[in-house]
Amino acid sequence: MRPIYLISKTPYEGVVHIPILTISFLNPVIDFTQYEGVILTSKQAILALENYDLDWNTLKCICVSENTAAAARETGAIDIESADGYGVSIPTILKTKKRDGKWLYLRPKVIASEWVEHARSEGFAIDEAIVYETICNEAAANYTISEEGILVFTSPSSIRCFLQNYPIFPTQDVVVIGTTTQNALPIDVASYLSSTTSVEAAVDLARQIASKG
Numbered sequence: 001m002r003p004i005y006l007i008s009k010t011p012y013e014g015v016v017h018i019p020i021l022t023i024s025f026l027n028p029v030i031d032f033t034q035y036e037g038v039i040l041t042s043k044q045a046i047l048a049l050e051n052y053d054l055d056w057n058t059l060k061c062i063c064v065s066e067n068t069a070a071a072a073r074e075t076g077a078i079d080i081e082s083a084d085g086y087g088v089s090i091p092t093i094l095k096t097k098k099r100d101g102k103w104l105y106l107r108p109k110v111i112a113s114e115w116v117e118h119a120r121s122e123g124f125a126i127d128e129a130i131v132y133e134t135i136c137n138e139a140a141a142n143y144t145i146s147e148e149g150i151l152v153f154t155s156p157s158s159i160r161c162f163l164q165n166y167p168i169f170p171t172q173d174v175v176v177i178g179t180t181t182q183n184a185l186p187i188d189v190a191s192y193l194s195s196t197t198s199v200e201a202a203v204d205l206a207r208q209i210a211s212k213g
Contacts, residue, residue, distance in 0.1 A: 002173075002210040003146050004203065007162050008154040009044070009134070012199050015152070015206070018145070020161045022137040026109075027051045028129050036060055036101030037079070039126070041087060041113075043071045045106040048131035062093050062103070067198050085178060085197030087113035091122055099123050109133040112156045112180050136161035147171050150206045154199060156184035175206045 004015040011017035025048050032038070032052070037060025040046060046068070056076035062083070063069040069082040083089040094103070102125040105116060109130050116126055134157045145151075147169045153159050154177045163186075168174065174191040176182040177199065182191055192209065194202035 003149045004152060004206045004210055005145055005149050006152045006154070006199070006203065007158045008152075008199065009158075010199075012203055015203055018140055018143055018162070019137050020140045020158055020165075021134050021155075023047075024133045024135060025051065026131055026133065028131065030104070030129055032059065032104070034102060035104045035127070036097065037062065037103060039090060039103055039105040040064065040068055040072060041090075041105075041107065041111075043068060044108065044132050044134075046071050046075060048106065049075070062090060064090065065197055086180070087111075087115035088118070090115050091119040091124070094119055094124050095122065097124075101125070102127060104129060106131050110157065112184070136164060141165040150175060150210055152199075152202050152206050153177065153181050153185075154202065156181055159184045173206075173209050175202050175209070177202045 005018050006012050006015045007018050007020050009021045023044055032054050039062045041064040057078055061072050061077050061080045063072055064083050064087060065085040066082045069080045072080055081093050083093055105126055105128045107128055107130055119126055148171055150173045152175045168189050174189060176191050177194055178197040182193055185191055192205055194205050
């Protein structure tokens with residue numbers, strides 16, 4: 001079977017992990033009592049909250065996906081709603097909330113979605129706190145990657161950091177976790193889009209492609 005390479009921050013069982021990204025956590029001062037709740041678009045944002053003394057039982061959470069929601073539940077969060085995996089679907093959830101409350105988006109330094117401005121244009125007050133930064137992992141620059149392999153990308157930053165060190169060969173197949181990631185590929189690189197925005201779905205698709213030879 002053709003080898004499958006997961007280009008991401010975290011590994012997944014049964015495939016070769018290329019740890020192309022690393023995370024630097026930041027610690028801005030945040031008064032959570034000012035907000036109706038928080039908006040989480042990644043598991044890294046949840047990890048960043050470990051730096052704060054807060055009561056997860058009382059914290060309202062809007063999560064970008066069910067995977068992120070599951071990670072929030074593991075920390076003790078109870079009041080959770082999840083979107084469909086894309087930031088553009090978060091304003092739909094906000095429309096069910098009262099508009100005089102203020103929400104806090106716990107975000108990375110660089111974002112690839114414009115959903116925040118859309119939500120603000122709909123009348124919602126959203127503050128932003130940069131709680132982590134995704135940077136390229138220099139230690140991941142010397143892996144041997146087969147020209148017949150299948151590459152699985154989980155974010156635009158994983159593509160950017162990968163291309164700093166490796167080419168994408170025409171003989172390789174590329175799987176992406178969502179349309180935002182897909183749009184970050186070079187224009188001449190074709191790709192397969194996973195059925196949902198989850199690593200599990202992307203790896204499953206890669207395995208289907210690999211089984212065909």
